[in-house]
Amino acid sequence: MQAQLEAANSAMEKEKVLSKQAVDDVATAIKETEVTKVIEVSNAKMEKLEAENESLKEIMRSLEKQAAEAEEKFLAAKNEIDEKIKRTTELESRVEQLQEAMQRMEDKLSNLESENQVLRQQALSISPAKGLSGRFKSTVLQRSPEIPVLSNGEVKGVPESPISPSPEKGQSEAEQRRQKLLTADRQQENLDALLKCITQDVGFSKERPVAACIIYKSLLQWRSFEAERTNVFDQIIQAIGTAIENQENNDILSYWLTNTSMLLFLLQRTLKASGASGLSQRRRTTSNTLFGRMTQGFRSSPATGGLSFSNGGVIGGLDAPRQVEAKYPALLFKQQLTAYVEKIYGMIRDNLKKEIQPLLGPCIQAPRMARATLGKSASRSVHASNAPQQMLSSHWHSIIKSLGTLLSIMRANYVSAFFIRKVFTQIFSYINVQFFNSLLLRRECCSFSNGEYVKSGLAELERWVYEATEEYVGSAWDELKHIRQAVGFLVIHQKPKKSLDEITHDLCPVLSIQQLYRISTMYWDDKYGTHSLSSEVIANMRVLMTEDSNNPVGNSFLLDDDSSIPFSVDEISKSMPDIDLSDIDPPPLLRENPGFFFLQPQAS
Structure with a gap:
């Protein structure tokens, strides 16, 4: 009985252990089942989130691609617009340049045709005895002693200078002759005073050559450019030629290069040969053509400049409200002045060549x-x-x-x-x-x-x-x-x-x-x-x-x-700056001379 009892107790202990182990196994199984379910749920959610994430990434990549394409298109469009703006600006500039070049060429052509016509006519009227000798004297117009030529270039039948009084009615012929002689003497005195002044170094006024300015203003005031016959230009040319003759002083030559080039610039902008009005009129009608309307449409603002005269002053560009219709002596004077500008320039250049020529040998x-x-x-x-x-x-x-x-x-x-x-x-x-x-x-x-x-x-x-x-x-x-x-x-x-x-x-x-x-x-x-x-x-x-x-x-x-x-003369004209002559102070030699009242600066 004792042995059976012990066996039963042992079996019972084993059952307890097995039962406890079974309970533990059941609890572990339950826990594992719950964890597995949680893991499965989590995995499903993760898979869903990953799928959503991939979808979002794909959308992001698509948006980035679209943004890059849009940026490229924007840059391409911007570059194309910039290029079109640049080409349009260049086209406008070219059209303006072509228009200006066309106007300059038309003006130059008309002036050259008119000058040539005037020179040909004058050459036919000059006899061989009045012929030509020397490079610069060849262009001097000879005078007939029987023709009454006043010192300021006026002759009988030519409009008189504003300072010359007109003969009044009722005056006798002797009185008129005496009045003309007095006027001629007074004008000769004025010319002598001008020549005496320009043969001196009268310097510069605000970087402007005084001699060239007073010569130009005097010729404009005396209306010498419109005279059919005159010796004013001949005497001015002779004075310049005497000043630079056999001259090796570059200081004097530079002074006269500035004066002659400025005077040539003023003449180029002022003088208009006879017969040029017809072509100018044709040029003005260009604005009514398709090309004229196109060029005007391209211009964003009206052209600045234009010549304006104030007491003989010149300001601005090509379109001159007041141009003088020059006669033969004035056109001849411009040609002589051009020759002197070229001669003085060549003398300065050749003087420097002579100076450095002996030094070149040791330098090579x-x-x-x-x-x-x-x-x-x-x-x-x-x-x-x-x-x-x-x-x-x-x-x-x-x-x-x-x-x-x-x-x-x-x-x-x-x-x-x-x-x-x-x-x-x-x-x-x-x-x-x-x-x-x-x-x-x-x-x-x-x-x-x-x-x-x-x-x-x-x-x-x-x-x-x-x-x-x-x-x-x-x-x-x-x-x-x-x-x-x-x-x-x-x-x-x-x-x-x-x-x-x-x-x-x-x-x-x-x-x-x-x-x-x-x-x-x-x-x-x-x-x-x-x-x-x-x-x-x-x-x-x-x-x-x-x-x-x-x-x-x-x-x-x-x-x-x-x-x-x-x-060329055109290059000189384009290179010179605009100039205002209204405030040029005359030299002391002419300041107190009543015949040169027009040189006095005008109050602004």
Whole structure:
């Protein structure tokens, strides 16, 4: 019984353990089932959220793509609009320029036709005995002694000057003759006073040449431009010719260049040849045409300017409300004045050429001392380089000093920057021709050390160009491109490795094959002992020269100096600024003269 009881208790304990274990298993199963359900629910929600997230990402990518496309379209449209605006602006500018050019050409054509017609008629009426001698005296109109010519250009049958009293009715013939003689004497005195005044240096008033202004205002007041016969213009031309005759003083020449160019500008804007009214009328009807309406529509604002006269003053541009219909003497005077402007300009340019010409020789070839110093070792050349530098300064700096002196003189005389740029452009072209031709003709100049010497001098010249500013020098530095590229070839290293394409397109594009062949075959290195171009490149040059041998233009390797006049009357007129003559203070010689009351500045 005891054993059975113990067995029963043992079984009961085991049952309890099993029951407890079963209860635990059931609880664990229940928990696992709940967790599984939660996980399944969470997974379903996650999958749903991920699907929604992917959908949103896809929408975002689509929106970003649309935004990028819209931005590209916007930029393209903006660029297209900007381009159209730019093209429209350029078109408007071109249309205005074409319209102005057309008007200028029509005016010029009409004036030239009228001038030629007047000159032809006058030439037919002049006898050979009144013929021409000398470049500038050839245009002087001779007078017949039997024709009564007053000093201000008025003759019988020509409207009299405003200061000349008209003969009153009832006056006797002797009284009228005496009155005319008195008037002629008084006007001759006025002309003598004007000539005496302009032969002196009367200076400038607010950068305006006083002599040119008072000459113009006097001629306008005396109505000399409308006179059929006059000796006023002849005497003014003679006074100018006497002032500049055999003149080597650039200060005086610059003074007269300013005065003659300003006077020519005033005449160009004022005088109108006879017969030009018909063409002007046809030009005015252009505005009624399709092209005229189109050009007027393009213009956003009316053209500023226009000539306006106030006590002989001129303000503004081309369309002159008051233009004088010039007669033959006035047209002849304008031609003579043009010739004097060209002559004075040429004299200034040639004076500078004569001044620098003796200095060009030492500048193209390094002195022997300099070549010897350049050929020494670097350690010794540091101490021995002062002598060649002094030689460089003495020659190149003398040229630079001459250039600077002329620039100061012309600026002090208020010469137009247009003329100053033209002078220096031609001077630099002259220097380029002299240097380059010397280099091609003298083998001793085609050395490495000589190239360094010339390059140093060109650097000094370039520094002066920079300091002188583009306003007064313009593109003069570009005129030295031949000598600059030739010197660049002399000092470049590893010449045998250079191909013909590199030499002709990169290093020396402006030089011809003949010029390159000449330099490369004459080159010698007195410093490092290097060689010129390879034999293959030299052979290719010979082939190219043989192919071009039938071309007469390419047979000469030397440059020619251009000494022509590089401007026209129209260019002078366009380069001159607008001017107001109403406040010009007359010189003391004329200020108290009652015959020149019209020169007094008017109160504003």
